[in-house]
Amino acid sequence: MDLQQKLSPNFSLIEFLRSSTAERQEALQNAQMNPPEEVVENLAYLAETVLQPIRDRFNYPLRITSGYRSDALNRAVGGSLTSQHSVGQAADIVVSEGFLTDPRTEVIRETIENEILTITGQPVRKGINANFYLFAFICLHMDKFDIGQIIHEYGQGFGNPAWVHASTSREKNKRQILALGRYVKTRENKLPSLETALGFAI
Secondary structure, three states: OOOOOEEEOOEEHHHHHOOOOHHHOHHHHHHHOOOOHHHHHHHHHHHHHHHHHHHHHHOOOOEEEEOOOOHHHHHHOOOOOOOHHHHOOEEEEEOOHHHHOOHHHHHHHHHHHHHHHHHHOOOOOOOOOHHHHHHHHHHHOHHHOOOOEEEEEOOOOOOOOOEEEEEOOOOOOOOEEEEEOOOOOOOOOEOOOHHHHHHHHO
């Protein structure tokens, strides 16, 4: 298996397989680096229909912090038994904090802030992180991507996710927006509206 194969112009297979947890245990690492063919096909679909379109429209590099997880790795990290990571249908992505000050991103930042203002009626507060801009951008343009779920995950509270979880599958397209973290006080993680999701920034 060619671990360096391109699944899309900006994403390679190896990016979805790396795991710092797996690297500490040979058995976990072997399972990670030898995914089933159907998992590779799912990762290619995720890259082609979700991550690459987001990357193209967001126009800034994205880094995958967690992609495929073998069953053993998923157990090791305490993942859900029904996690889409286990079948290659999900990835956790982040954007560098340099996004907030890079002159090349000024237009996209202002566009996102103006759209949040239009929808919520309030300006973006100071202190939101780069990952929230990515989350908000995806929420605002959900119809452009084959998204099953987009999740504002963990981090330092609303507006500061540690990463953004994106998933898809050929079988279903829920287009759900969720939040997950200690700061989420309700049992139901699904957000009731786009306005609620964007309200994390105000």
